[in-house]
Amino acid sequence: MAGLSVAHRAALAALLGRCSETVVRTVATTIASMPGGRAAELRMILADEMRDRARRAMVLAPVVPMFRPRTDGIAALTFPAPVLARLWKAAIEREPHLLPRLDKDGPDVVAVANRICHAAAAAVRDRPEVVWPPDLAPGQREQGLSDLAACLDLAHLARSGLPSIEIWLKRPDGDQLAELRLLVKDCAAIHSDGARRVLEMLFAHLQDAVLVLRIITRTSGVAEREGFLSASELADFVDRLLAGVDERAARLAAYKPGAEPGGVQAVVADLDWCCSVLAELDVTLTLDPNSHWGKSVRDARVSVAAWLSGLLRAADKAVDKALPLTRVQTAGRMSRKAPLMSAPARGELAEAAFSLLQLVGAARGMSGTFGCEAERKTLVDGLTERLSEYADQVLVMINDGEVDDEDHALKLVSVAARYLELLDARDAARTVRRRAAVAGGPAAADGASSRAA
Structure with missing residues (x-):
């Protein structure tokens, strides 16, 4: 069988030259075991292309x-x-x-x-x-x-x-x-x-862009002083990082829980990035509070801290909406608050609470940079107690036969346990799941066991 023509070789070489590294490696793997003269010629063309790319990567590595x-x-x-x-x-x-x-x-x-x-x-x-x-x-x-x-x-x-x-x-x-x-x-x-x-x-x-601060501040014995660096040609690197913080702070302020899939991971990444930049600035530069950079850092810290405080308050309210309580009459005019058994175990309210609690859990450590760790810890402790108590009340109602739909009630308990895990209250979550596994009648217990597994 005739081999590849000169035109074919030129066309294949030009085509491979436009392909990404991943595509070239995939093609090489695909044809590695193919028989025939044309396949062998194609393997040679691929080998030449990969060798040329390796040379280019080494020679032009700096750029x-x-x-x-x-x-x-x-x-x-x-x-x-x-x-x-x-x-x-x-x-x-x-x-x-x-x-x-x-x-x-x-x-x-x-x-x-x-x-x-x-x-x-x-x-x-x-x-x-x-x-x-x-x-x-x-x-x-x-x-x-x-x-x-x-x-x-x-x-x-x-x-x-x-x-x-x-x-x-x-x-x-x-x-x-x-x-x-x-x-x-x-x-x-x-x-x-x-x-x-x-x-x-x-x-x-x-x-990691923020690491450039360590290099530029070590290029001179006085580069860590803001006055020297801000007047040098290297000041633009700090300006870019601060612009990145401002951009991410604006995205954080515009975030709406449950608005789009994967939104939580993006928010956590933005918060972590802002945290790392501001923390690195604290240790690499001595900033004047009244300078342009000092004011920018302060404004960014205040902006993110205000957003984070609002997030904590929103998470507190979201849990109340996702797992609401209702007042029930006990005896005479006496009443108490008890879990609302008609609350949906899934849906917009439950997912909003899930997203917000993910952020509360992920903010551990980062919130200290913005002066919100004490507020976050107080919220976590309060929610851990409330969610554990909520689950206990539902389980008591199940065991006492006070619920019409045991399976739905156990789903609400499962939601509470999931929220506890997001808050890193794993011991409390395990306790709730163990109790749910043996709650109610045999059918309900079997269903709870399968969900826990």
Whole structure:
């Protein structure tokens, strides 16, 4: 059977070049055991593509993360994704004989990688239309080309610093701090804004944006002072983080329980992010309460604290609505409050309470940053007692034969136990479930046991 034609090979290579890493790996796995000459040729094309991508990832490692937006949405220096493949092709086309040397171990690899990065910088300046076509993101093209070329000029220095990022984020000693400061100084010697650019490159490698505070405050012995940092070219990093806090605080304020699936996880993530940024600012910078940053931090803390306090009050009320009590007559004019057996075990009210209690439970630890932990603890203790008492009353009514629908009553008990678990009152929840398992008649007990399981 005839093999792939030249046209087929070119088309497949072009198609694979546009595919993501995941798709390429999936295709490689799929055809790994396929028989036939064409499948073998396709495996060779895939092997070439994967080898080329591995070389590109290694050579352009200092800038590769800058070709995708940050997942946390924080503003950063980025370039259009299609530019990466074009940049690589332009960088290697004049010296393709160097590429096999990237596949071997040795000191020579770094030298070759840095040489290709310099070639890439030259390509950006000399042949910008090849690297970045005029119709691709035209609004940012001119500035983007300038930024990309400058970053590639510094790639050899940034490459030497990448292995030390984890060290700089922890507790660097004097020699390690000197290494960071020398890196920044060397980059500043190449470009007037080289310090900011190399920190942009390091920032792109940080999954957690707030950690950049640790690096920028260690670039100088006085960088932890707000006055010095706010007047430097690195101030923009703090501004971006504070803008991220403001954006998340606005999302928190707009949150409505049960409004959309997965909303609770997003709210917890936003609250945790705000908490981590404000806590990191507290330990890395000495802020003046009357400065712009000091006021921004204070306003953000007050805003989130007010939202969190409102959330705690809403959770308290939501439990009352989901598991309401009603007044029942006992003897003569005497009455007492007892669980309302007609309350639905599912529905909007029950889910709203569930969402709010999830947040109350998840806020443990984070609420201390906003001065609300005492309020949260008081609410948790009160709700634990109320929910346990509610479950006890329903179980007594079941055992005394005072309910018309034992199965529904046990569902209400199950809801109370689930709420207790959300509040991290696991012992109380287990006690409620054990008692529910043996409550009522045989049929009800069997149903309760299956639900508990």
